[in-house]
Amino acid sequence: MEFQNAFTAGIQPGGLTNDFEVQVFVCYLLMHIGSPVSFSQLGEVVQTDGMVNYFEFASAISHLKEAKKIEASSLENGDEEYTLTDTGIATAKTFEHSVPLTIREKGLAVSGAYFAHKRLMEENYVEIKQVPDGYQVTLVVSDIGSDLMRLTLFAPGPAQCESIRAAFMKNPTKAYRSVLALFTDEI
Numbered sequence: 001m002e003f004q005n006a007f008t009a010g011i012q013p014g015g016l017t018n019d020f021e022v023q024v025f026v027c028y029l030l031m032h033i034g035s036p037v038s039f040s041q042l043g044e045v046v047q048t049d050g051m052v053n054y055f056e057f058a059s060a061i062s063h064l065k066e067a068k069k070i071e072a073s074s075l076e077n078g079d080e081e082y083t084l085t086d087t088g089i090a091t092a093k094t095f096e097h098s099v100p101l102t103i104r105e106k107g108l109a110v111s112g113a114y115f116a117h118k119r120l121m122e123e124n125y126v127e128i129k130q131v132p133d134g135y136q137v138t139l140v141v142s143d144i145g146s147d148l149m150r151l152t153l154f155a156p157g158p159a160q161c162e163s164i165r166a167a168f169m170k171n172p173t174k175a176y177r178s179v180l181a182l183f184t185d186e187i
Contacts, residue, residue: 012050022060027092030084038079048110124172126165141176
């Protein structure tokens with residue numbers, strides 16, 4: 001019977017298996033993200049493409065908290081959110097080159113895409129309301145202040161609502177630009 005090492009399970013070739021490298025990588029990502037990040041968000045980023053597995057990540061977070069390189073605060077959903085301390089910043093800057101460049105670049109690309117998608121999902125959303133003869137599907141493109149667009153469409157059933165929602169959320173900016181072009185004769 002063959003046993004797989006739990007701490008390397010799921011890690012792709014070139015991924016991180018050394019505790020120190022994983023801790024530095026977490027500090028490096030937090031430094032570049034520059035805002036508080038939850039355990040689940042950071043875990044999703046570092047586990048993408050087999051860069052780090054869950055067990056090594058969880059262990060790194062525990063060590064970083066104990067060493068006061070990250071500060072944790074509790075969120076309403078029970079998750080923790082992390083902020084890098086000055087010691088953590090110094091660790092990231094001093095030891096970043098101990099993490100392979102390919103992993104650092106991949107980590108920054110994945111985190112950039114992840115948080116851009118998260119922001120897109122928060123700023124743009126779909127409201128579905130059942131009415132006597134079907135559904136009203138409201139597509140919303142938000143900005144810092146007022147909504148840029150709030151467009152309500154009729155859909156006869158749940159399947160159409162989901163189809164409209166999925167198409168809109170795939171590219172809300174394109175939907176906004178298309179509606180704007182339609183009404184400004186720029187098509």
